[in-house]
Amino acid sequence: MDYQTGLALALPIGVGLAGLGCGIGLGNGIRGAMEAIGRQPEAHNKIQLTMIIGAAFIEALTIYALVTVFLFMGKIGAH
């Protein structure tokens, strides 16, 4: 197996794994936010804002994997 086949196999699996981890993390985070809003509905503005910030942090981790794919994408098919 040369490096191009290895790259072409590994890059989508990498992004998929990053998406899996971030999906679990985001689900946990938003569940916490939902429970907090349910417990105290008058604070829902602050809680929603904090949830959006936390979700952006976690989502950025998947984006780092995607950026790595963009970096290596040109090497597949180059000689």
Add this chain to the structure above:
Amino acid sequence: MYSDSAILQFLFKFENIIFSGLAGLFLSGLFVLGTRQLTLVPGRVQNFLEIIVEGLQNFFSDILGHYAKLFVPFLGTLFLYIWCMNMMGLVPFLKSSTTDLNLTLSLALCVFCLVQYTALTRLGPLKYVDHLAGQPRDMIMFILAPFLLPLFILLDVLVPPVTLSLRLFGNITGGDTLLGAFLDMGAQNLFHPTGALSLLGGCMAFLTTVVLRFLLMLLDTIQALVFTLLSTIYILMVLPHEEHSH
């Protein structure tokens, strides 16, 4: 690259700068037009602009408190500029300049310079180093301080511009690449159809892009908001905080 005429090659080579300049010119023109004759009872354009400005002011004064007046011009302009550039990617013949890592990195460096300048002038250099070393108050913390200082310098000073720029770049590029993939499928099937079924597939791909633009509008707005919010929080963390605990 794609054509022989020099003008088109120039436009293609510098397209990110041209489109970001277009966004800046559009925003400046809109605000100059709206504030030409400021009246107490506003007309329509001035009313619209006042809604935007007052909304941003309320939003940032929730987070920054009484420092909001100093930072709202910068943060509001940052939000509107990034939002305008992101939206330009969804219009058929334009391209969003935030798909260029140079641009997002320069925006993140602007925020970084502002945060460091605010920290050094408002906290003072000695208090800033104390803040970065974990605020040592007793013996154990003083022993740990030389280990915490490089760690916090790495995590709180050097890493935020990188993550800010990569987050904005990655999200916008991913969204626009997805849109481009569907448009490519639609165009290939509609202009070189291999049968009746491929014409149907091309039409469905174009319909998908229409729906996808709405989703991308939401996602691009959220990314502009997140960039500005995180900049606000980085500024908040270096302002002298009297009330809230660290």
